[in-house]
Amino acid sequence: MSPDDNPLRRKLSARAPLTAHEEQALFDLWVRTMTFGARRDIVREGESAGSCGLLLSGLACRYSMTSDGKRQITSFIVPGDIYDIQSFLLETMDHSIASISPCEIAIIPHDTLLAITKSSQRISLAIWKESLAEAAIFRQWIVNLGRRSAYHRIAHIMCEMFARHRMVGLTDGSRVAWPITQAELGDATGLSVVHVNRSLQALRAEGLITLSNGTLEIQDWARLSQVGQFDGRYL
Amino acid sequence: MSPDDNPLRRKLSARAPLTAHEEQALFDLWVRTMTFGARRDIVREGESAGSCGLLLSGLACRYSMTSDGKRQITSFIVPGDIYDIQSFLLETMDHSIASISPCEIAIIPHDTLLAITKSSQRISLAIWKESLAEAAIFRQWIVNLGRRSAYHRIAHIMCEMFARHRMVGLTDGSRVAWPITQAELGDATGLSVVHVNRSLQALRAEGLITLSNGTLEIQDWARLSQVGQFDGRYL
DNA sequence: CGGTTCGTTGATCTATCTCAATTAATGTGG
DNA sequence: CCACATTAATTGAGATAGATCAACGAACCG
Incomplete structure (x- = not known):
């Protein structure tokens, strides 16, 4: 998949047209991509990743294990989602990320993310917005499980x-x-x-x-x- | 409660000492305060608030109603928490906020928040961080309900x-x-x-x-x- | 083609719900 | 400050959604 046509760009530009400067910032997010087979851990709880990830294709999930060995998936990650934003600001991962189907992901180093918060306010607000939208998904999930x-x-x-x-x-x-x-x-x-x-x-x-x-x-x-x-x- | 001594300031300065500039930015967050009696709606689902709130004292909660009339509380809001950050970036509230005990809150207009994202990167990252920490609480809540x-x-x-x-x-x-x-x-x-x-x-x-x-x-x-x-x- | 994972079924058990009533607090008007 | 009204906590009994255990067939995988 090319930086010019990826699900994140599609999502953001669907909301508001991007300026040339923003296009460039998004392009710069892209450092390298990785692929994972189905049902592999991508990030493990307790790790402190130096980067976030952007899912390009496939399906992944977040999950936590309870101390008595039960697993709870707390959300699915679909293409266009940035996962692990919290690793950018919080120290270690409090949960794991795993692939469900084979996944292609783009690595976004924390440095890049930090640079963006300085250079493009709109992109940085857009990413913040992504993380708030994710919180809304968590809330719905709670309602779902609870009621x-x-x-x-x-x-x-x-x-x-x-x-x-x-x-x-x-x-x-x-x-x-x-x-x-x-x-x-x-x-x-x-x-x-x-x-x-x-x-x-x-x-x-x-x-x-x-x-x-x-x-x-x-x-x-x-x-x-x-x-x-x-x-x-x-x- | 005075702007100089409020739970948010305590929380942030516990993590890292604040510069004079940041102190000022935090001080400026403060516009006016409101009080609510116990068990009142503070913000209702569907409203588009022009401001966020900072809980100064008391206890509040977020909740959603299902279409068959059941209520699910998705989190408690304790003093020092900024609620409704999502109203800053997302259009309308997807859930309601209610007081549990009598509450004192500080109103933070969206304009102020936007100004801060421009003027102080560290405060803005700190607030972002708050919203990520909140997401972590949601995830734990999911594990709690699910498992x-x-x-x-x-x-x-x-x-x-x-x-x-x-x-x-x-x-x-x-x-x-x-x-x-x-x-x-x-x-x-x-x-x-x-x-x-x-x-x-x-x-x-x-x-x-x-x-x-x-x-x-x-x-x-x-x-x-x-x-x-x-x-x-x-x- | 044999092994593993995934889906399906039956039977039994139990955590939790619902309904219904009672007691204990808490608040309110006079 | 009392009497009444309301809200909150508690108890019992019966019903049920969903768990657990165990087995088996189907699909997929190297």
Whole structure:
């Protein structure tokens, strides 16, 4: 993927046209890229990374382990997301980042980020804004875990994923890539695999979704978003 | 409360000594203060506030309502916290802010905040950092809701609240103000009042805490933080 | 083509919810 | 400062969403 056409640039320029200076700043973010196979740790809890990452393609997630060995995924990272901004200002990572499908990421050294906060206020505000939007996603996730049943919870996450992929042009009609296993979906929703499986069957039986070949098809967006109580304005 | 001695200034200067210029910038944040009685909405979902707030004293919370009328508290706001930073960069509020105990807040107009991002890079990074720290709290909350039982979940929240209050000098030995009702604790933990009540009794019976007269006393921090799997490094 | 991961099913168990009622605080007007 | 009204805490009993355990088939992978 080239610096000229990446999901972050698409996201930012969709909001407001970029000046030449800003284009240059974004271009400079780009230092080198790395690729990871599926299900690899990209950053581990406790590490102090000297850089942030920008996901270019694939799907990744943040997760934490509890001391009794359970895993909780706290968010998915979709292309265009900068992860690890907190490593820029906070000392060490309080959670890990892992790939779900094979991922391509761009490395953004902290120095570069710091330079930008000096040189381009708008880009720096835009990145700040990204981190606030992420916080909004976390809040929704809390509501999801705290107040919705398995069936509704899974519907909500599917809506979120679809909407976020759509914002960066990664949907195909009513379909999105869905490399997430049922165990991972369980770790994201705080449910057991068995119960995830049964809830998925219910969603399928209701004609809301189809799930096959690593693709999620949303057959009835109106009803699915109602079931998931999804309102995309927070994104 | 005077601009010269407020919890935000205490928090920031605890991390790094402030220059005269930064002191001035912090002083300028201060425009006017407001007070709210207990259990009032301070900002409502959907509003577009022209200002952020800094909690000076009291306890507040963020919450969202689901479309079927359940409430989920997504975080508590303790003195020294700036809330609503997202209203600075995002259009409308995706959640509400309410007081729990009577609150005193300082109003920070968005203009002021914008001016600071220009004039003092360090203050602006510090505020950014605050918002990242808040995201870390959200993530922990997700882990809490997703992977811990009622008993452990409540223990965790108590540890979080104690630790956060301690950072701004608002603990008294092993005691903190605890104006939170059991219904509110239920809304925060995603549990029913009845079950909150029973879990609290268990925590008391185990000799971990005492709860009376609006004060929480942590009788055994070592065990409570173990039960809540609490590791304060994320704060 | 054998091994591992992933999805599916059945059966049983339990943490937590809901409903309903009672007691204890807390606040308020007179 | 009392009497009443309201809110908050507590208790019991019964119902259920979701967990756990265990097994098996299907898909994928080197």
